[in-house]
Amino acid sequence: MIEIKIKNKLEMTKLATKIALLAKKGDVIGLNGTLGAGKSFFASAFINSLLDQKISVTSPTFNLLYTYSTKTAEIYHFDLYRLKKEEELYNIGIEDSIINGISLIEWPHLAKNLITKNFLDIEIKIDGEQERIITLKPDITWNNRLLNYEISNLA
Numbered sequence: 001m002i003e004i005k006i007k008n009k010l011e012m013t014k015l016a017t018k019i020a021l022l023a024k025k026g027d028v029i030g031l032n033g034t035l036g037a038g039k040s041f042f043a044s045a046f047i048n049s050l051l052d053q054k055i056s057v058t059s060p061t062f063n064l065l066y067t068y069s070t071k072t073a074e075i076y077h078f079d080l081y082r083l084k085k086e087e088e089l090y091n092i093g094i095e096d097s098i099i100n101g102i103s104l105i106e107w108p109h110l111a112k113n114l115i116t117k118n119f120l121d122i123e124i125k126i127d128g129e130q131e132r133i134i135t136l137k138p139d140i141t142w143n144n145r146l147l148n149y150e151i152s153n154l155a
């Protein structure tokens with residue numbers, strides 16, 4: 001587990017950009033935290049860091065999924081907040097997304113059984129108007145990637 005204290009939105013953007021640089025096809029990044037914590041903000045910064053032309057990333061709260069083509073891979077941005085049962089996941093093709101691209105999943109709890117590898121779970125806690133406490137919970141593959149990489153240096 002790695003804990004990072006974020007002071008403002010710029011630092012959040014830097015963290016998302018650093019993580020995006022390490023990401024590759026087949027990765028799953030879980031985004032946990034209360035409403036307004038910054039899960040969609042993180043996803044937007046992550047996606048935009050991989051695009052030449054900046055875009056506005058809409059939260060997939062109602063559509064469950066939006067897809068973006070980037071130079072690194074297809075990005076599948078999920079928000080599972082409205083899902084009630086694990087079975088509902090099969091209708092949205094989440095297993096194929098996990099194989100074919102990089103999946104950013106807000107409220108990933110229901111999908112945990114389907115996520116077997118290349119998983120970086122992230123928790124965002126509100127600690128002030130712009131302050132956030134980020135906890136990175138990497139699996140073994142992400143742990144190796146984060147090792148020797150100064151992830152918490154956001155200067």
Ligand SMILES: Nc1ncnc2c1ncn2[C@@H]1O[C@H](COP(=O)(O)OP(=O)(O)O)[C@@H](O)[C@H]1O
Binds near residue numbers: 012035036041129
């Ligand atoms: N350090 C920060 N990181 C991310 N968002 C922040 C930060 N400080 C303030 N915010 C604001 O908090 C809100 C987060 O909203 P959003 O990303 O939609 O949350 P969530 O997807 O977790 O519900 C945005 O209005 C954003 O501008």
Ligand SMILES: [Mg+2]
Binds near residue numbers: 039040079106
């Ligand atoms: Mg959101």
